[in-house]
Amino acid sequence: MNIEQHTIDPLNAEITIHLLPEDYSDRFEKALKNYRKNAQMPGFRPGHVPASLIKQRFGKSLLADEINQILQDAINSHISENKLNVLGSPLPKDSGETGNWDTPSDFRFTYELGLAPQIEVNLDATQSFDYFKIDVNEELVNRQMKDYTRRYGEMSQPEESGIEDLLIVSLKQLSPEGEVIEGGISGQTTITIEYIKDETLRNKLIGLKVNDHVDVDPHAITENHEELAKMLNVTHHDVHSLDGLFRATVTDVHRIAPSELNQELFDKLFPAGEIASEEALRERVKSNLVQMFERDSDWLFKRQFAVEIVKRTAVQLPDEFLKKWIVLSSEKPLEPAQVDIEYPMYADSMRWQLIENEIIRKYEIKVGMEDAMAYVKDTLRARFASYGVPVEDDRLDEMAKETLGKKDEMRNVYDNLVESRIINHVKANSTLNIKLLPYDEFVHMVQH
Numbered sequence: 001m002n003i004e005q006h007t008i009d010p011l012n013a014e015i016t017i018h019l020l021p022e023d024y025s026d027r028f029e030k031a032l033k034n035y036r037k038n039a040q041m042p043g044f045r046p047g048h049v050p051a052s053l054i055k056q057r058f059g060k061s062l063l064a065d066e067i068n069q070i071l072q073d074a075i076n077s078h079i080s081e082n083k084l085n086v087l088g089s090p091l092p093k094d095s096g097e098t099g100n101w102d103t104p105s106d107f108r109f110t111y112e113l114g115l116a117p118q119i120e121v122n123l124d125a126t127q128s129f130d131y132f133k134i135d136v137n138e139e140l141v142n143r144q145m146k147d148y149t150r151r152y153g154e155m156s157q158p159e160e161s162g163i164e165d166l167l168i169v170s171l172k173q174l175s176p177e178g179e180v181i182e183g184g185i186s187g188q189t190t191i192t193i194e195y196i197k198d199e200t201l202r203n204k205l206i207g208l209k210v211n212d213h214v215d216v217d218p219h220a221i222t223e224n225h226e227e228l229a230k231m232l233n234v235t236h237h238d239v240h241s242l243d244g245l246f247r248a249t250v251t252d253v254h255r256i257a258p259s260e261l262n263q264e265l266f267d268k269l270f271p272a273g274e275i276a277s278e279e280a281l282r283e284r285v286k287s288n289l290v291q292m293f294e295r296d297s298d299w300l301f302k303r304q305f306a307v308e309i310v311k312r313t314a315v316q317l318p319d320e321f322l323k324k325w326i327v328l329s330s331e332k333p334l335e336p337a338q339v340d341i342e343y344p345m346y347a348d349s350m351r352w353q354l355i356e357n358e359i360i361r362k363y364e365i366k367v368g369m370e371d372a373m374a375y376v377k378d379t380l381r382a383r384f385a386s387y388g389v390p391v392e393d394d395r396l397d398e399m400a401k402e403t404l405g406k407k408d409e410m411r412n413v414y415d416n417l418v419e420s421r422i423i424n425h426v427k428a429n430s431t432l433n434i435k436l437l438p439y440d441e442f443v444h445m446v447q448h
Helices: 021-038 051-081 138-151 199-205 225-232 236-240 263-269 278-312 319-329 336-362 369-386 393-404 407-429 439-447
Strands: 002-009 012-019 086-098 107-115 128-134 154-156 166-173 186-192 213-216 246-257 431-437
Touching: 002 051, 012 051, 012 086, 021 051, 051 086, 051 107, 086 319, 107 319, 128 278, 128 439, 138 263, 138 278, 186 225, 199 213, 225 236, 263 278, 278 336, 278 407, 278 439, 319 336, 336 407, 369 393, 369 407, 393 407, 431 439
Parallel strands: 128 431
Antiparallel strands: 002 012, 012 107, 086 107, 154 246, 166 186, 166 246, 213 246
């Protein structure tokens, strides 16, 4: 066997593999024997079909299987030994095969390779990035304080809804003619009337009784696409193309008389004696909001950083090779025109993956099993705490090990930790332009 590599340019190469009979004949004969052991044909006992007949009927396909495996092993070894950083998978070159399958002798096979570019990424103080934060002002603190007093207030069920009431509604998709679509999208949600921004809709929701209904645009109920997806039992992607009205039918009306801001409430919200005044509660609320919104800021920064660093880093790709590879590797038939439309988004995703890998390599960003265990345990602990359920550390260990025993879960945990450490590195070593935004503006930026 002989393998030759021809470099076309820094992003494209070809390898030609020359096979002689001695490279495949032993494997081919062994494959014939193994096939004959289990072969069943009319007129012959199982395993006793003549070898000549097996070769005549199945020899060509068996030879193709063996040669294909030899080629794959040879390609993988060549890539590994020469430390080639390839994109996609090697592709057989059109008209790149010579040899006669009817009378096998010498064969030549040529494959196209797409090569990853050399990338230089510097994340230091010379690099500046915008970092958006929510301005935790008095309005937000007051809203949270009000939520606390209502959470522990007394609930009643009035006959008609008022501006500060909660509506429990079922939602059913309507046709353009205003009829409920049989088998259409449906769901249920709780609507806090005073938080509805659309004044027309807010007024429609006042004065409703159980079994009353109004037709609404679900995007007017919430601008949060994740909440909307959960509300209607659809994917986040589906939300972007969701239009038309839904029928909201009232199933219940709740009214909450707020609790007083006193020590009894403070001790329900936090460990007894930790908060002793309304002023102390306001300070704690503001601190908690800042901490909570920091996670949202990091999430937005991660998304914007990926877009920005791709723009700043000149990453050239073997575009024509990748387009061909996408078509050939797709499970569903793809037209070249469709690939041309979708390729820019795919290419940017590929660029980010290459940049991310270089950041991981250059700045030695690592994640170990202990890190993964701690991450999963913290996530589980927070989830149980949100329901007010204590859980012992030994039980968390068991659950974390069970989670990480699943390949997909382990990959998600690893990816989340790596992304988090990349963002922490950027925040610690680059220049951040801190920009405060009102809550609504920040939410709009996240959703768009």
